[in-house]
Amino acid sequence: MKKKTIVLTGGGTAGHVSLNQAIIPTLEKQSFEVHYIGSKDGIELELIRDAFPHIKYHAISSGKLRRYASVKNFTDPLRVMKGLLEALLILKKVKPSVIFSKGGFVSVPVVMAGKMAKIPVVIHESDVTPGLANKIAMPFAHHIFTVFPETLKHLPSEKSSCSGSIIRSELFEGRKEAGMRLCGFEGFKPVLLIMGGSQGSVVVNEAIRSNLPRLLEKYDVIHLCGKGKVDETLKNMKGYQQFEYVTHELPDLLHAANIIVSRAGSNSIFEFLALRKPMLLIPLSKQQSRGDQLLNAQIFKKQGWASVIEEEDVTPATFMAALDDVKSRAEHIQEVMGSSELPKTPDEMVTLITSYAK
Structure with a gap:
């Protein structure tokens, strides 16, 4: 036939x-x-x-x-x-x-x-x-x-x-253990996953790296930083793993993550929602886009699925405060996510x- x-x-x-x-x-x-x-x-x-x-x-x-x-x-x-x-x-x-x-x-x-x-x-x-x-x-x-x-x-x-x-079915097939092994993490701390988009984000990358010593006190950090944006001086830092971009490894890394920091592209944030991952969103500003990510992020915030900080407001201090807020409400956020439509x-x-x- x-x-x-x-x-x-x-x-x-x-x-x-x-x-x-x-x-x-x-x-x-x-x-x-x-x-x-x-x-x-x-x-x-x-x-x-x-x-x-x-x-x-x-x-x-x-x-x-x-x-x-x-x-x-x-x-x-x-x-x-x-x-x-x-x-x-x-x-x-x-x-x-x-x-x-x-x-x-x-x-x-x-x-x-x-x-x-x-x-x-x-x-x-x-x-x-x-x-x-x-x-x-x-x-x-x-x-x-x-x-x-x-x-x-x-x-x-x-x-x-x-x-x-x-949602891609393979995302549900990821294994936390494989993600932890890929990053060399021992599992004593919660895992923070940062996703700045396929091209990377200067704002997101700087927010992470400027706070890295403080972050590593509380988390193991997976940083998807974008093409050509790996910081060679940080490659051997314990508890911090950088990737330019991942494909096949992403399901395992998502399952290893406890909290996600990300831009607010629709496909990604719905994947985080489906996997019940508390998220801090830093949407692209209107200066860099038509404002679609701002609208996506505000809908997720209104539903109680995410916290949002606009990139014009990101400083080392405001970033840490927003992340601490997500961490303190993580269980509640997951409960609210549980009632969302599959x-x-x-x-x-x-x-x-x-x-x-x-």
Whole structure:
């Protein structure tokens, strides 16, 4: 029997790839041939090829669509047009029955090409308000799924619905002992896990390193500091383990953690919620983003799932005070998390996506 074919797209950050990673095993179990369309040098290339080397990855040209003045605003539309033509050729060759887009600028030409080729397109929006790439792509979509119910008021009601969060099943399979062994921790202190995003965060990194002696009195510290941001002078410090970025090791590190300090990307914070991990969130400011992480963080704070400190307010003293507050309320936070709605499984999400297939 001929296999059904699906094209996945999304990239630019790990958050635009993680859901695609989560559903690939289910798609393959259901006899779908999976193709991935991403950029030529984005993080999605590394993440998909590392986790699924057998999947056909198609690299296309992509341009960033900016909200601010830049010379590249004149050249990048040409790259988007080139990417559109490249995506059209790929779609005509592989003939997918449906396209699933997780967002990011590389997805825009793919979604547009899908509409031109009369292939159903399903989009997933993780944040409270749609990102610029998804805003551009939405008119070309058959349906748009959201994580937050609040997002629906920003979308066309006739083709949007809230699916809730979707969590990679392997995150639940992590082992605390493996995470502790990987870091060389003896288990006498609670573990603090810091995640500053795939590119790392200067604000988060400085908050940790400026407080490191005080932190190590209370915690063993796992620090995911971002590409090129390992501090070589701290590599042999007992109780402090740095990683630029992790993939396969992440489930074990999450299970080893007692408290998490993180940015407020939607995918990550819902993973922490599903694992019942008390969290201190330091969302990207409006100066660095469109403010989506601020909205994500405020919803989690309102629900009682997280504490929040805005990065403009971060000093060594305010950071420690906020972390001490989370530590003192950790049991209560976990109790509140216990009443939250369970995330959808990848199998359930695949059923929703493939219901739109030709």
